[in-house]
Amino acid sequence: MTEFKGLDILDGAQFSRDDIDCILQVADDFNHRLETEHSLDLLRGYVLGTLFFEPSTRTRLSFETAMHRLGGSVVGFSSAESTSTAKGETLSDTIRTVDQYVDLIAMRHPAIGSASLAASVAAAPVLNGGDGAGQHPTQALLDAYTIQRERGQLDGTTLVLCGDLKNGRTVHSGVEIYKHFNCRLVFVSPDTLRMPAEILDGLKTWGIDYGETTDLAAAIQDADVLYMTRIQKERFADPAEYERRQGTYLRSRELIERVNPRLTVMHPLPRVNEIAADVDELQGAAYFRQARNGVCVRMALMALVAGKV
Numbered sequence: 001m002t003e004f005k006g007l008d009i010l011d012g013a014q015f016s017r018d019d020i021d022c023i024l025q026v027a028d029d030f031n032h033r034l035e036t037e038h039s040l041d042l043l044r045g046y047v048l049g050t051l052f053f054e055p056s057t058r059t060r061l062s063f064e065t066a067m068h069r070l071g072g073s074v075v076g077f078s079s080a081e082s083t084s085t086a087k088g089e090t091l092s093d094t095i096r097t098v099d100q101y102v103d104l105i106a107m108r109h110p111a112i113g114s115a116s117l118a119a120s121v122a123a124a125p126v127l128n129g130g131d132g133a134g135q136h137p138t139q140a141l142l143d144a145y146t147i148q149r150e151r152g153q154l155d156g157t158t159l160v161l162c163g164d165l166k167n168g169r170t171v172h173s174g175v176e177i178y179k180h181f182n183c184r185l186v187f188v189s190p191d192t193l194r195m196p197a198e199i200l201d202g203l204k205t206w207g208i209d210y211g212e213t214t215d216l217a218a219a220i221q222d223a224d225v226l227y228m229t230r231i232q233k234e235r236f237a238d239p240a241e242y243e244r245r246q247g248t249y250l251r252s253r254e255l256i257e258r259v260n261p262r263l264t265v266m267h268p269l270p271r272v273n274e275i276a277a278d279v280d281e282l283q284g285a286a287y288f289r290q291a292r293n294g295v296c297v298r299m300a301l302m303a304l305v306a307g308k309v
């Protein structure tokens, strides 16, 4: 198993099955402890820097909540405009500076590869909270944890990943996790927003059973989980192209109840209009529980890379 102490968390492909099992086990342990304790005090005195150059609600706030619940504290920013980036400072210089102040760095940035760049100049472990259309490994781990909790196990489940598979970083990291659990993967997207070829090639090499379709109703029929994603508006150069794709897979409660009422419905959020509000009342609507799970998974990751578990 990988030595976690000091490790940068950069992409979904860096983990072995043992690594993932370990992270999810620690997260589950923390989750149970949080039922009776408000703070675990494992990282008392530690400071997390949250450097968010792109908008975020869940990722930033759950990282911050996770650090507070571990007994540590947080400094950071939630938009590039309020930082010296606006004066022309390079990412590398910003990271080198923050590295002088904090013990751990959680970062989100619009450029693919930015988290790796940060990790190459920072002594503190860097946790990638999303690098453009690249990777979002902490989200993928909390998604995996959510499937385990909702379905009892992740091994051998059938997962339908739907929406903007080209630009969606959560699904890019997700498949790197699911491939260790022999999941059957069905990708549903408009033709122009398919899962990138190099990721599909990787799945073939790994021997994973996957399919691609544009027919969501057929795909969810015998699935365990529907993982919806937002069309990633901010990655479209042409607004008209976004408007054409937006709303392609509008999900109604009626469809789910008719085709597969036991389906678990997940979404990294924010949703725009991919899931109708009345789906929220279904027992299988797991997206807000999924957001909650993010706290204990990020607690586990930070405690592990700090060498405290």
Ligand code: NCD
Pocket: 058, 059, 130, 136, 139, 169, 170, 229, 230, 268, 269, 270
């Ligand atoms: C996702 C992201 O930022 O990649 N959100 C999240 O972290 N929960 C998904 C999205 O923005 O569509």
